Amino acid sequence: MSNDSLYLIFFGGLIPLIFIAYMIGKNKAQVISNKGIHINSQPEQYGWFTALYTGLPVIMLLVTVMFLYLFGLKSVPPMLIVISSLALGAISLIFVVKRLSPTTKARDSIESFIRIVLIFASLISVLTTFGILFSIIFESIHFFQRESFFGFIFGTDWNPDTAFLEGAGRATEGVAQAQFGAVPIFAGTFYITLIAMAVAVPIGILSAVFMSEYASKKVRNTIKPTLEILAGIPTVVYGFFAAITVAPFIVNVFSALGIDASYRSALGAGVVMGIMIIPIISSLSDDVISSVPQNIRNGSLALGMNKAETIMFVVIPSAMPGIIAAVLLGISRALGETMIVVMAASLRPNLTMNPLEDMTTVTVKIVESLVGDQEFDSSLTLSAFALGLVLFVVTLIINIISITTIRKFHQKYKISNL
Known part of the structure; x- marks a missing residue:
């Protein structure tokens, strides 16, 4: 029998069984209530209580069998598992229905579940977060056992081309040693992110102020979507x-000013x-x-401030925690972007302050x-985990700074409803 047939039998039996349990539990509670007996919960809650404790043992049995399969126990026929699961559900239904009484705390049981x-x-x-972190840390330790930690953190040369030969044991004296100085990579990451935020933050915040404070409802409902x-x-x-439109435009503009610009630049990306x-x-x-209370605006206007002053000195500071969170989300998106950098800023690590030159990111x-055919335990492959670990730490520091700033604004403006 195919797996599709087994799935059909299992779910085709479990779903009706749960529905029947719900109806039986609800009807029994309704009958008790109609007799004038006070019941602890609503009839619908008795129905969900019965359905829950009918289906839960079946799901737990299925999960247990799945774990046993993962550990190599494959002697139990799948059809027997399906039949046993549905039989267990039927037995659970009978047991739960018999124990239903006016004092059964169905609502409390559902809320606890x-x-x-x-x-x-x-x-x-x-x-999951800790699992990701530990996996990155363990592989990074393997990398730093091969390469210098301080050379990675403070080195300015990234040239890992011969690392795959070292990993395969084919390095010779004539082959230059691989270098893993990550400073140019992180400098390019922060530089491109800085340019991106210089574009996104003022435009994003000003457009938000316009939509929430100046635009009519019709205009806002058009612009925001x-x-x-x-x-x-x-x-x-x-x-x-970026590659077809923005990069040529940047090159043409700066060429007209007598300045050389690359078609693959940090500015375009x-x-x-x-x-x-x-x-x-x-x-x-x-x-x-928009969620800033209107009475705050009214109080500011009543004290003599005009609308622009109210927005600048009252509304925006009150909304600053949320604005900081939005900017932080934008920074995270910029730090994690790949395709735009590949297509508009190149793959070459380049330690420079010139935004018209090419550079790359972490x-x-x-x-x-x-990617490629190098060994997984080579320094080149393991360097990806070291880069990821440093990026994780940098992101964590940014989060800590932003949370601290948000708390200061909360304490200063006593914001409790944003």
Whole structure:
């Protein structure tokens, strides 16, 4: 029997069984209530209680069998598992229905189950984060056992081309030693991110102020969805736009001024990346500014401030925690962007302050290190984990700074409803 048939039998039996359990539990509670007996919960809650404790043992049995399969126990026939699961559900239904009584705390049991599910979901996200961190740390340790930590952090030369020969044991005296100085890569990452945020932050915040404070409802309902369309455009499309339109425009403008500019520059990538981030900052900032209570604005106007002063000195400071969160989200998006940099800023690590030259970012080098036919335990491949670890630490520091700033604004303006 095929797996599709087994799935059909299992879900085709479990779903009706849960529905029957719900109806039986609800009807029994309704009958008790009609007799004038006070019941602890609503009839619908008794129905969900019965359905929950009918389906839960079946799901737990299935999960247990799946774990046993993962550990190599494959002697149990799948059809027997399906039949046993449905039989267990039927037995659970009979047991639960018999124990239903007016004093059964169905609502409390359902709320406790929901609370456990929410806690479990939170733990999964936390454990996933720690799992990612530990996997990066372990592989980074392997990398730093091969290469110098300080050379990686403070080195200015990134030349890993011969690392795959060293990993294969084919390096000779005539082969130059691979170099993993990450300073040019992180400098390019922060430089392009800085350009992107210089474009996105003022435009995003000013457009948010216009939509929330000056635009009519009709205009706002037109502009905001139009801006949010930009957030759904694939980054590769932005990359094409940067390479075909923005880069030649930058070259032509600076050539007219007598300045040499590369067709693959940090400026072109940063500008297009900033355009991509504008809807993120604008939409979130608009929501936060709009949520500032109207009585705060009215109080400011009553004290003699005009509308512009109210926005500058009252509304924006009150909404600053949300604006900082929006900017932080934009920075995270910029730090993690790859396609725009590949198509508009090149793959070459270049330590320079000239935005008209080509440079690259951390995520691009991570992708480059993990593709190809080199051995996984080579220094070149392991360098991707070291780059990821440093980027993780940098992002963590940015988060800590932003959280500290947000708390200061909360304490200063006593914001409790944003």
